[in-house]
Amino acid sequence: MKRLWTGLILGCLLMVPSAALAQGPDDMEITSSDVEVTSGGQAYESYLAAPAEGGSYPGIVLVHSFRGLEEGYRTMTDRFAAQGFVVLAVGWQTFEESPTDDTVDQLLRDSIAFLSAREDVDPERLGLTGFCAGGRYTMLFLPQIEDFGAGVAWYGFPYGGDTQPASLIDQLDAPLLILHGTADSASAIGDIYQYAEALTSASKAFEMKVYYGEPHGFMLVNGELREDEVAQDAMNEMVQFFRRKLG
Numbered sequence: 001m002k003r004l005w006t007g008l009i010l011g012c013l014l015m016v017p018s019a020a021l022a023q024g025p026d027d028m029e030i031t032s033s034d035v036e037v038t039s040g041g042q043a044y045e046s047y048l049a050a051p052a053e054g055g056s057y058p059g060i061v062l063v064h065s066f067r068g069l070e071e072g073y074r075t076m077t078d079r080f081a082a083q084g085f086v087v088l089a090v091g092w093q094t095f096e097e098s099p100t101d102d103t104v105d106q107l108l109r110d111s112i113a114f115l116s117a118r119e120d121v122d123p124e125r126l127g128l129t130g131f132c133a134g135g136r137y138t139m140l141f142l143p144q145i146e147d148f149g150a151g152v153a154w155y156g157f158p159y160g161g162d163t164q165p166a167s168l169i170d171q172l173d174a175p176l177l178i179l180h181g182t183a184d185s186a187s188a189i190g191d192i193y194q195y196a197e198a199l200t201s202a203s204k205a206f207e208m209k210v211y212y213g214e215p216h217g218f219m220l221v222n223g224e225l226r227e228d229e230v231a232q233d234a235m236n237e238m239v240q241f242f243r244r245k246l247g
Helices: 071-081 103-117 133-141 165-171 190-199 229-246
Strands: 032-040 042-051 057-063 085-091 121-131 152-153 175-183 206-211
Touching: 032 057, 032 085, 032 103, 032 175, 042 071, 057 071, 057 103, 057 229, 071 085, 071 229, 085 103, 085 133, 103 121, 121 133, 121 229, 133 152, 133 165, 152 229, 165 190, 175 190, 175 229, 190 206, 206 229
Parallel strands: 057 085, 057 121, 121 152, 152 175, 175 206
Antiparallel strands: 032 042, 042 085
16 A cells, blocks of 8 residues: 655645545535537537535536546546535547647636536635646636636646746635645656745645655546545545635
């Protein structure tokens, strides 16, 4: 079994236990379906899951990795929804493998409109999460799209792309959770520590949990969601963060 290295960074490093998912509405019945999000005159093939019981829930936009909307993300979206969230996994690569940042920006804003139009979504409680390239998009657009009240960036790239997310730290007002592996060869852990230091210097609210020995993209294996302790713990961290920050 892999060893877990757990750290919460809020200007300093602390050892913290993981909260149990039992603290929230566990295993709610859900509904799920393939949906289309219209943006720029095009229909992006996406996936939506929501609690079956009516209510007013936080809405989450989930941005998959560069490998596409794999089955593991659908499984994750379902499990996320079962915790009391309406989750839209937006298929940002429907038309291009590498769309421009402006294209993704508009797609995220249209995804917000898609969620906000639903009766079961509270438009005042919206979050953004993303993986790999989606992690970069989370770091990049959380400072720019004020509708998002919190974000979770999984193994992102704070110094990647034409516009580096780190260059927008001064605009970041929403709290951010960073989840990363120490053996990430695509996005070096050193860059994440540097980003964390920059966030701290700018007095920005963030948390960070680092998993010892975990590689890039550690939540999925062969396109499927991992089921071991690491994956369950990381999923729990995301759910609890959004519960705390979105209410």
